[in-house]
Amino acid sequence: MPSLSDSVSVLAGVGPKRVAALKELDIGNINDLLTYFPFRYEDLQAKDPSELTDQAKVTLKGTVAVVPVLTRFGRKKNRLNFRLLIDEHTIIPVTFFNQPWLKDQLEVGAEVVVYGRFDAKRQSLAGMKILASANNAMGSIYPANKSIRQGTIKQLVEAAYDQYSEKIVDLVPEPLRDQYHLLHRREMIHDMHFPADDAAAQAARRTAKFEEFYLFEIRLQIVRQQDHTLHGQPLAYDLTALKAFIDSLPYELTAAQKRVVNEICFDLKRPVHMNRLLQGDVGSGKTVVAAIAMYAAITAGTQAVLMAPTEILAEQHADNLAKLFADFPVNVALLTGATKPAARKTLLPQIANGTVNLIIGTHALIQPEVSYHHLGLAVIDEQHRFGVNQRRALREKGQQPDVLAMTATPIPRTLAITAYGEMDVSVINELPAGRQPIRTTWIRSNQVDSVLREVKAELSTGSQAYVVTPLIEESEAVDMKNAEAIYDRFKAEFEPTYQVGLLHGRMKNDEKNTIMADFKANKFQVLVATTVIEVGVDVPNATLMLIYDADHFGLAQLHQLRGRVGRGQKASACILIADPKNQLAIERMTTMTNSNDGFVLAQKDLELRGPGDILGRKQSGVPDFKVGDPVADLNILSVAQQAAKETVAAPNWDDKDANLPLVAFLSTTAHQNSTMD
Incomplete structure (x- = not known):
């Protein structure tokens, strides 16, 4: 029986070569072809x-x-x-x-x-x-490639619609179509490809966007529902012990931190699997919230782990947490790729028998030889730096431990709905008392000499400075400052009065760790580095950040770099050195000087550069939607997400007659995706 899941090879004129050409455009079956929509129309x-x-x-x-x-x-x-x-x-x-x-x-x-x-x-x-x-007043223009012309695509679309239009059923349930004045799917597909006029094309596109977002969000909500119902181990933590630990902290938690702690602790006690994203700006106090959550898990008799993206960061967490838990029954251990074989041989049995109940590390935590006695909570720091498989491997250690993912890259609402739609989100939206905003200025490269005087003045007060460049060494391909050349210049300018260090990604881990430790110990007063310091060790004494060729960085990355200073009680400054060549780059520079709010900057970065450039194309989690733009169409995306939540939340939603075509479609596409993987 004909079906929209039939291969495109059933169409006349589509042999193996044309099947391969269509596959390059992600067109494998009739539904793929019918939803391969024009990107614009000609007025005919x-x-x-x-x-x-x-x-x-x-x-x-x-x-x-x-x-x-x-x-x-x-x-x-x-x-x-x-x-x-x-x-x-x-x-x-x-x-x-x-x-x-x-x-x-x-x-x-x-x-x-x-x-x-x-x-x-x-x-x-x-x-x-x-x-x-x-x-026909509108001519459809399709994305094509060198293997297949758009005229051929148009002919195949016409043939597919003629032969299969009767098989097109509505995927968006009727109540939602009525509520949001959406077209039937058959009419939408027809008018996307063959609109009578611009109004018909616009109405079809509006429906297509909603359907695309709705189907995406339905899948996320199903994952979320399964997370909340199929797994979970309730952690009966000791509230008295937890309060004693919070009271021992050398500072009062902010209102935002208290609210987030309550959200996490509520999840820990529930007999469902926690999958929560903790987001907060640089310096907002996420780590202490994670420490409270991990101690709660430990008082419940389970183990906790914290996985960091770099050895430097893992070591910093281990040192800080060991100090925080010095007077409490917590046995902290560090496990990274740099852990010596002898120490590793001693440590692994202690993790396996539960003697060690808090393990800090890198991806070494998910190696096959690492077994946990009873893992209750897994915390993932800077989670977007880990791949999907690494995050899954950590969850699969033990009996589906609760997961708390942290990110200091503030997530705009668009990305929260798409990349993290299956997670519960907690936000720390205020800074601890005493944190001063970082003064940010932008200068041209011909003004650098005056900045060097400012650096010397700052160093004379006993402070330290970071100097960041986009490149390690000179490149013929791009005209940008490089770390080695800037390092030589700063050594000539500042030594022997002040010592200058160099740090970049090509160095071995041991060397990087030593340099970072020496900078923290004030053996270097100036550290010239690449973005390897973006997520790094806290140096409260560092009060000045210079960023060369700042226009070559995104706003989110500049904000992360700026967050390396201002971590102590002293006033701090960030100086952007850039000669932007276009209006977009100028806008990024002025936005940075006008705002210290990471959420504002992240939203602006998303608008200027797109989701893949913010989180990294592979890690962004944001799909390449065919018709919808999650930034420009945020209102439709938000409505579709809410509609998807309500659909899946209804009892026995997948047995209701109105939803059966949707359920069948989701089942078919899930099978196709699994066979493709």
């Missing part, structure tokens, strides 16, 4: 010659006034000329290049519809194609 409505403007693409309707003349010149080159009689007063010369077969379609006195580019000076038309009629 026949125009009056008086309306025409120079070089506009237009459609003219008339009759062939004279016998067409075909002239051949050069190798395989030809020109077809004829005159088009529009009305009794208007004749337009028409020229087609290298389409000799059109001559047979043009008889004197025959009515034709010609599409082409109008030349106002010559009052002529450079023909592109002859249309079947002037009734």
